[in-house]
Amino acid sequence: MTRRVAVIGGGLAGITAALQCADAGCQVTVFESRPQLGGLTHSFARGDLNVDNGQHVFLRCCTSYLALLRRLGVADRVELQPRLAIPVCSPGADAPVWLRRTALPAPLHLAASLLQYRPLSTMERVRFALAAVALKRVDPTLAATDEQNFGTWLRRHGQSNHAISALWELVGIATLNSRADQASLSLAATVFQEGLLTDASAADIGWSLVPLRELHGDPALACLDAAGAQVRTSAAVRGIQPVPEGWQITTDGAPTIADQVILAVPPAAAEQLLPTDSVTATPGWSQRLGSVPIINVHVVLDRPVLSEPFIAGVDTPVQWVFDRTAQSRLRHGQYLAVSLSAADDLVNTPTADLRAQFLPELTALLPKMRDAQVRDFFVTRERHATFRPAPGSAALRPSAVTGARGLFLAGAWTATGWPATMEGAARSGAAAATALLETSPTDVVAEVA
Numbered sequence: 449m450t451r452r453v454a455v456i457g458g459g460l461a462g463i464t465a466a467l468q469c470a471d472a473g474c475q476v477t478v479f480e481s482r483p484q485l486g487g488l489t490h491s492f493a494r495g496d497l498n499v500d501n502g503q504h505v506f507l508r509c510c511t512s513y514l515a516l517l518r519r520l521g522v523a524d525r526v527e528l529q530p531r532l533a534i535p536v537c538s539p540g541a542d543a544p545v546w547l548r549r550t551a552l553p554a555p556l557h558l559a560a561s562l563l564q565y566r567p568l569s570t571m572e573r574v575r576f577a578l579a580a581v582a583l584k585r586v587d588p589t590l591a592a593t594d595e596q597n598f599g600t601w602l603r604r605h606g607q608s609n610h611a612i613s614a615l616w617e618l619v620g621i622a623t624l625n626s627r628a629d630q631a632s633l634s635l636a637a638t639v640f641q642e643g644l645l646t647d648a649s650a651a652d653i654g655w656s657l658v659p660l661r662e663l664h665g666d667p668a669l670a671c672l673d674a675a676g677a678q679v680r681t682s683a684a685v686r687g688i689q690p691v692p693e694g695w696q697i698t699t700d701g702a703p704t705i706a707d708q709v710i711l712a713v714p715p716a717a718a719e720q721l722l723p724t725d726s727v728t729a730t731p732g733w734s735q736r737l738g739s740v741p742i743i744n745v746h747v748v749l750d751r752p753v754l755s756e757p758f759i760a761g762v763d764t765p766v767q768w769v770f771d772r773t774a775q776s777r778l779r780h781g782q783y784l785a786v787s788l789s790a791a792d793d794l795v796n797t798p799t800a801d802l803r804a805q806f807l808p809e810l811t812a813l814l815p816k817m818r819d820a821q822v823r824d825f826f827v828t829r830e831r832h833a834t835f836r837p838a839p840g841s842a843a844l845r846p847s848a849v850t851g852a853r854g855l856f857l858a859g860a861w862t863a864t865g866w867p868a869t870m871e872g873a874a875r876s877g878a879a880a881a882t883a884l885l886e887t888s889p890t891d892v893v894a895e896v897a
């Protein structure tokens with residue numbers, strides 16, 4: 449008997465899970481409430497401009513995400529640095545300071561850059577190196593580690609507020625979507641261990657060369673179709689319940705019966721749909737897990753002002769700036785996106801106020817902005833970009849296998865050990881599909897009946 453699998457949610461987690469199940473011979477139906485696949489990675493048109501809902505980057509250590517890109521046949525639509533190189537800009541500085549890796553093994557690969565990292569004093573650089581060695585020894589899998597606050601741990605290991613903002617948060621804020629003082633030590637240790645302290649090439653940075661829709665959503669639709677899966681977009685699932693034949697999935701149309709279900713929706717939607725007692729956390733867990741916004745400030749200029757694909761900012765509210773000219777298919781001038789993570793304080797700021805704040809800040813980093821004309825300025829706001837990676841969040845992240853037989857969970861917010869990233873989403877989808885495929889569908893039906 450071909451097993452019928454319903455995947456609810458067509459973000460990267462749902463896409464990964466659905467493809468794995470379809471490739472294994474299951475009869476897969478994907479339910480996605482939006483008109484397109486891709487979830488939190490999507491694009492829209494603003495006149496002739498192709499705009500992403502927010503700049504996304506990945507690292508070479510994101511192996512599950514890179515496997516997904518290969519499965520989607522789009523690995524040639526991304527750029528991956530041959531060697532980590534981050535130009536770090538400060539207001540008024542003549543030239544960026546470069547964080548570059550050398551050919552040495554980790555963690556020595558960053559030693560030369562660190563020695564020349566002008567934003568930190570010599571003593572701060574030495575203390576940074578000592579704290580990095582100590583962070584490598586932290587066990588992120590312990591509940592006691594997850595209960596600790598990363599900022600407090602850094603200060604206990606000799607880090608000044610300035611070192612935290614000028615170096616630790618340069619990497620941490622974008623990967624964790626949190627300031628150090630609000631972040632779980634476990635998640636921070638995972639990011640730094642996986643990205644910077646173990647394998648020298650792990651933190652090489654990658655980004656899409658096309659709008660996200662052409663990287664994820666559209667190719668996923670084509671691949672799922674080719675693999676024999678049915679994709680139902682604009683199909684919000686209203687309820688799931690166990691029935692003698694398996695699971696009944698209720699939408700606004702006729703109900704669907706599946707043998708097994710992978711629920712790959714955001715936490716609040718998952719808690720609403722999950723049967724009572726199917727996860728160990730007590731009711732209200734999704735609200736306690738919470739979410740953190742990311743906003744992007746988009747600036748279209750009449751001329752190029754940035755010669756690198758991206759820069760990071762130090763001693764400025766500008767976190768990361770990306771040249772989006774090619775991806776957006778802008779023909780004249782340059783299009784920059786300023787990505788602002790952990791944006792609780794900015795998400796409700798009116799666009800005019802953001803313009804008044806960020807254009808002068810950008811000009812202080814990019815002197816060529818002084819002569820440029822701003823052709824367009826707009827802001828994208830994702831209020832629930834990621835779960836809140838706070839101390840204690842691990843206890844609120846359920847694993848792929850639920851207490852309800854035949855029902856599995858996926859999503860970047862589930863218990864992957866990673867912060868909410870594209871890698872976390874792909875890992876969670878693979879974990880849910882693997883767990884499902886290891887369970888016999890006939891056992892499932894027999895037990896429910």
Ligand SMILES: Cc1cc2nc3c(=O)[nH]c(=O)nc-3n(C[C@H](O)[C@H](O)[C@H](O)COP(=O)(O)OP(=O)(O)OC[C@H]3O[C@@H](n4cnc5c(N)ncnc54)[C@H](O)[C@@H]3O)c2cc1C
Pocket residue numbers: 456457458459460461462479480481482485486487488489501502503504505506683684685686712713714717742743830832833834858859860861868869870871872873
């Ligand atoms: C602005 C921004 C910038 C980011 N930057 C980065 C970055 O640089 N690098 C990185 O790795 N990650 C980044 N992320 C995080 C990354 O995008 C997410 O972690 C990842 O895409 C989440 O995928 P997911 O499948 O777990 O969830 P989602 O993408 O949220 O997918 C869930 C899907 O379920 C659907 N759904 C909800 N309810 C229902 C229902 N009842 N029935 C049917 N469908 C339903 C939703 O419409 C959605 O499509 C960023 C996120 C944002 C928003």
